[in-house]
Amino acid sequence: MNAATLPDGPSLPRFVQGGLVIAAPLWMMRRLRERYGSAFMVNVPIFGKAVVISDPAEVKQLFMTSPDIADILDVNLGLVLGPNSFFAISGDAHRKQRKLLTPPFHGRRLRAYENIIEEEAVREMAAWPEGREFATLEPMMRITLNVILRAVFGADGAELAELRALLPAMVKLGSRLVALPIPRTDLGRWSPWGRSHAYRRQYDAIIDRLIAAARQDPRLDERDDVLALMLQSRYDDGAPMSRDEISDQLLTLLTAGHETTSTTLAWAVERLRRHPAVLRRLAEEADAGGSQLREATILEVQRTRPVIDATLRKVRAPDLRLGRWTLPAGQVVLVSIYLIHRDETLFPDPLRFDPDRFTDSRPDTYQWIPFGGGARRCIGAAFAQMEMNVVLRTLLRDFTLEPTNERGERWHSRGVAYCPAKGGRAVVQRRTRERRAADPVTRAQAAA
Numbered sequence: 001m002n003a004a005t006l007p008d009g010p011s012l013p014r015f016v017q018g019g020l021v022i023a024a025p026l027w028m029m030r031r032l033r034e035r036y037g038s039a040f041m042v043n044v045p046i047f048g049k050a051v052v053i054s055d056p057a058e059v060k061q062l063f064m065t066s067p068d069i070a071d072i073l074d075v076n077l078g079l080v081l082g083p084n085s086f087f088a089i090s091g092d093a094h095r096k097q098r099k100l101l102t103p104p105f106h107g108r109r110l111r112a113y114e115n116i117i118e119e120e121a122v123r124e125m126a127a128w129p130e131g132r133e134f135a136t137l138e139p140m141m142r143i144t145l146n147v148i149l150r151a152v153f154g155a156d157g158a159e160l161a162e163l164r165a166l167l168p169a170m171v172k173l174g175s176r177l178v179a180l181p182i183p184r185t186d187l188g189r190w191s192p193w194g195r196s197h198a199y200r201r202q203y204d205a206i207i208d209r210l211i212a213a214a215r216q217d218p219r220l221d222e223r224d225d226v227l228a229l230m231l232q233s234r235y236d237d238g239a240p241m242s243r244d245e246i247s248d249q250l251l252t253l254l255t256a257g258h259e260t261t262s263t264t265l266a267w268a269v270e271r272l273r274r275h276p277a278v279l280r281r282l283a284e285e286a287d288a289g290g291s292q293l294r295e296a297t298i299l300e301v302q303r304t305r306p307v308i309d310a311t312l313r314k315v316r317a318p319d320l321r322l323g324r325w326t327l328p329a330g331q332v333v334l335v336s337i338y339l340i341h342r343d344e345t346l347f348p349d350p351l352r353f354d355p356d357r358f359t360d361s362r363p364d365t366y367q368w369i370p371f372g373g374g375a376r377r378c379i380g381a382a383f384a385q386m387e388m389n390v391v392l393r394t395l396l397r398d399f400t401l402e403p404t405n406e407r408g409e410r411w412h413s414r415g416v417a418y419c420p421a422k423g424g425r426a427v428v429q430r431r432t433r434e435r436r437a438a439d440p441v442t443r444a445q446a447a448a
């Protein structure tokens with residue numbers, strides 16, 4: 001075992017550091033980075049003394065390290081999402097689940113979900129008011145919730161309606177419980193834990209009905225939803241996924257994928273209204289059937305407004321040599337997505353919103369990291385990017401988004417994800433078919 005070599009950090013009392021991390025986390029990260037450079041120690045509530053890193057070489061090394069040496073932290077997530085959740089398993093169990101659940105989120109499979117996404121976007125946007133400012137976050141939340149329930153859970157009819165009513169409250173309560181100490185005694189059914197168990201029983205009953213219906217579906221093998229794929233998939237030893245595994249993982253996919261995607265979409269609206277030249281080019285591109293600038297715009301929204309600001313690992317080996325540091329067993333490491341994305345040596349003029357950074361080149365896997373990295377990289381990354389692309393395409397096709405001179409919206413933490421503080425406010429005008437036909441780009445296209 002090697003002696004630990006850890007970066008410097010502030011000598012402020014633990015509770016002061018913890019208080020600052022809670023009250024002003026992003027400000028604190030910026031200040032510590034200015035003072036100590038790309039790596040420093042800080043006291044984080046719940047996790048204790050953490051090493052924060054944002055040097056791309058060190059981040060790359062950490063992400064490439066085997067999960068047997070550094071993996072996610074053991075937090076209360078298993079109690080909230082279930083013991084089979086991605087966020088509660090490690091080692092072989094995690095590798096086996098990744099192998100089984102990666103295919104539904106890639107390549108050809110993804111295209112099958114496009115229609116559902118467009119349908120949900122059109123349905124939600126049909127109620128948008130014209131010429132009056134409104135927050136887009138809630139509508140985006142409804143779109144991404146319905147998309148996951150249909151594309152991932154394969155829900156329809158009564159089950160879809162029940163899950164739609166149950167899940168937002170259940171996930172909200174669960175995300176609060178993660179941060180609380182686990183009670184040693186049963187606090188009764190009206191306690192937050194009691195309510196959480198009651199929600200879970202209701203949820204499991206709906207999932208049982210969905211599974212039973214799918215098992216009786218003679219066309220199960222033609223279905224594209226993730227539940228249908230889960231039921232047909234087999235581990236290497238030929239065993240199917242158990243009912244508990246399916247139930248926990250569906251809930252995990254929803255919790256991880258719903259709010260992250262909708263808050264990013266609300267940020268896209270917020271950024272685009274403040275960058276009219278990009279907005280104009282995007283509308284022209286959408287009318288001409290292109291997507292290159294839109295894809296680059298999504299990358300730049302995620303760089304400048306990463307909704308998850310950090311990802312955590314814990315050293316599992318007796319020690320870990322990481323760049324300049326030797327970290328002892330149990331050391332918590334926080335990869336600051338926020339800091340690396342605003343590093344001017346990686347992204348010149350980093351605060352400028354400029355999608356053209358990515359129009360001709362893909363971002364580096366270890367410098368552009370809104371989805372984390374390595375064995376734990378977000379399994380739904382390609383799904384989320386495709387979903388955001390289709391929602392924005394629909395918005396640009398059906399509406400004119402009005403620019404604004406107002407200051408950018410502040411970052412507001414919703415617990416898990418950062419959203420625009422005013423909910424990504426928009427003013428839109430509906431583009432009628434005739435208006436779209438009168439558009440110079442559409443006319444030129446028609447003539448061609």
Ligand code: HEM
Pocket residue numbers: 086087098148152252253254256257258260261264307308310311312370371372373374375376377378379380381383384
């Ligand atoms: C813009 C949208 C999204 C963002 C910003 C995002 C971000 C992240 C991040 C930062 C992680 C942790 C990675 C790490 O520790 O290195 C993660 C993990 C995960 N995400 Fe996403 N995510 C998004 C959408 C989705 C979607 C749509 C799904 C599924 C439908 C999903 C499912 C998951 C799962 C299951 C994990 C855990 C993976 C594991 O532990 O192996 N995410 N995501």
